[in-house]
Amino acid sequence: xxxxxxxxxxxxxxxxxxxxxxxxxxxxxxxxxxxxxxxxxxxxxxxxxxxxxxxxxxxxxxxxxxxxxxxxxxxxxxxxxxxxxxxxxxxxxxxxxxxxxxxxxxxxxxxxxxxxxxxxxxxxxxxxxxxxxxxxxxxxxxxxxxxxxxxxxxxxxxxxxxxxxxxxxxxxxxxxxxxxxxxxxxxxxxxxxxxxxxxxxxxxxxxxxxxxxxxxxxxxxxxxxxxxxxxxxxxxxxxxxxxxxxxxxxxxxxxxxxxxxxxxxxxxxxxxxxxxxxxxxxxxxxxxxxxxxxxxxxxxxxxxxxxxxxxxxxxxxxxxxxxxxxxxxxxxxxxxxxxxxxxxxxxxxxxxxxxxxxxxxxxx
Numbered sequence: 530x531x532x533x534x535x536x537x538x539x540x541x542x543x544x545x546x547x548x549x550x551x552x553x554x555x556x557x558x559x560x561x562x563x564x565x566x567x568x569x570x571x572x573x574x575x576x577x578x579x580x581x582x583x584x585x586x587x588x589x590x591x592x593x594x595x596x597x598x599x600x601x602x603x604x605x606x607x608x609x610x611x612x613x614x615x616x617x618x619x620x621x622x623x624x625x626x627x628x629x630x631x632x633x634x635x636x637x638x639x640x641x642x643x644x645x646x647x648x649x650x651x652x653x654x655x656x657x658x659x660x661x662x663x664x665x666x667x668x669x670x671x672x673x674x675x676x677x678x679x680x681x682x683x684x685x686x687x688x689x690x691x692x693x694x695x696x697x698x699x700x701x702x703x704x705x706x707x708x709x710x711x712x713x714x715x716x717x718x719x720x721x722x723x724x725x726x727x728x729x730x731x732x733x734x735x736x737x738x739x740x741x742x743x744x745x746x747x748x749x750x751x752x753x754x755x756x757x758x759x760x761x762x763x764x765x766x767x768x769x770x771x772x773x774x775x776x777x778x779x780x781x782x783x784x785x786x787x788x789x790x791x792x793x794x795x796x797x798x799x800x801x802x803x804x805x806x807x808x809x810x811x812x813x814x815x816x817x818x819x820x821x822x823x824x825x826x827x828x829x830x831x832x833x834x835x836x837x838x839x840x841x842x843x844x845x846x847x848x849x850x851x852x853x854x855x856x857x858x859x860x861x862x863x864x865x866x867x868x869x870x871x872x873x874x875x876x877x878x879x880x881x882x883x884x885x886x887x888x889x890x891x892x893x
Contacts, residue, residue, distance in 0.1 A: 533665040540564055540600065541718045542624060542658045542683075544617075548790055549682035549707045551659040557621035558718035559602055559726075562699070566598030566660060566680055568709035570785060593765055593786045596680050596706030600660075603728040604690065604698040606835045606843045606889070611725045613644035613889065621721065623647060624658075625702060626887060629688035629756060631655050647889040651882040655758060655793055658683045660704065661716035677715055682707025684791045686760045690847070693751035698729040698833055705760050708787045727835035729845065735832040736802065738811070744830075747811075750803040750868065752831060754847065756885065759794030798849070798875035798884050800829075806859040806867040815854040815871075827852050829873070834892075842892045849885050850878040 541556025575588040605622040607613060614620035617633050627633040631652025635644050662678040683706035692698040736752060737744050766789055804811065814827065829852050832838065833845040852873040859869040875884045 535665070537665040538564075539663040539718045539720070541661050541716060541720075542621070542628070543661070544624065544628070545657045545659055545682070548657045549787070551679060551681055554714065555717045555719060556659075556661045557619075557624050558720040559605060559621045560720070560723070561600055561602040564598065564600045564662065566596065566600070566662060566678075566704055566706075568680075569595045569597060571595075591785050593788075594708055595762065595788055596683060596704065596709055598704055600702045600704065602700050602702075604700050604833060604845070605726050606729055606833070606845060608725055608727050609836070609841055609843060609891075613647060615644055619719075620647075621719070623649070623889075625685070625700070626688075628656055628658055629685040629702065629758070630885070630887070631882075645890070649887045651796070651885060653793070653882065655684050657791070658685075660706070661718075663716065663718070677712055679710040679712060679716075680704070680706045680708070681710065682788070682791065684758070684760055684793075686758055688756045690754045691751070692729075692731040692734055692753075692831075692833075694731060696731055698731055698734065705762050705791055707791075729833035729835055733834045733836060733838065735838065737830045737832075739828040739830065740826055747802070747804060750805070752800065752802050754800040754831070754849070754885075755798070757797040757799075759797060761792045761794050762788065764789045764792070796884070799855075800849075800852075800873055800875070802829075802871045802873075804869045804871055806869040811854065811871055812859065812869055815856055827854070827873075828878075829875075838892050840891075840893055844890060844892050846888045846890070847885070848888070849875045850883060851876045 539558055540561055541558035543551065543553060543556045546552050571592045572589050573592045577588050579585050579588065614623060614635070616635050617623050617627050623633055626649040630649045631654060632650045634648045634650070636646045636648070637644050660680040660683050664678060683704050685702055686705045687703035689701040690698065691701070736747050736749050738747055765786055829849045831847040833847070834842055836842055838844055852875050855872045855874055857870050857872055859867050861867065877884055
């Protein structure tokens, strides 16, 4: 009997028009590193005395389902000879960024019109997704039945961008969702040809800290930025939102309840830079936060690329216009060079939802 292989698995996502309802069967897809999306079904334990020491399932009913897990994938860029996507419906990586931040803008010009830049920005509300996972289980069945996993009503709770030495830049997408459906309906995965995409390399990245109009390039051993949407995950009601794992129906009087919606909580954006501790300039910014308002004039710009940044190279620029350094003290842990882990928090700068944006353009 064939063994399911992770190398043959596929994963994709599709924007929903109604929360919890799959809006088609063609999914945007990308190569990925790993996924851990799973269904969680809770049990209610009733403390009755049934006249036996045995557990009776009648008194431990299944109560509610939810979905959670991560997708990890490289930070994807188009190769330099490729045109940018015309919109989010044809842009698998852009669709993930839009789902995490809230808004995307595809700027076009020329005749015929072509996309010249893409901007992902923060928005008050987030779109929901249906996620499809083909875990390659059909290879183990003589007669394929119910081999495909669908996760409806999914929103991105956290998005983490990580760069570290001797590695590509990675994206970790943390999901919360409504329900898992197992079915024999195969999804269609639209994945770009492998020769049309590349990965952002840590060693090609550029990091700059800005004080007003003064910009200082800094060398880092690693960086990380996390957008936490703080989704509210306890919105359960009575059987209006009930769900049957057997059929995938969302109708009353079924087996378990599912979450009604996933409203966005207060957004938090934080991160860290790991610098070599060769002077106290940036550490002093941390110490002076309570007494010196100039600590609040810092901004951070990280530029990512798949090759050396020069004219004609695609680059992704992550801008945080107002950050505050929150630590930490560079201790001596041995004979090696000292590092300063510069933790920071991003704040609104001049308008709501301007704490972070990501722009994809060609260098000039």
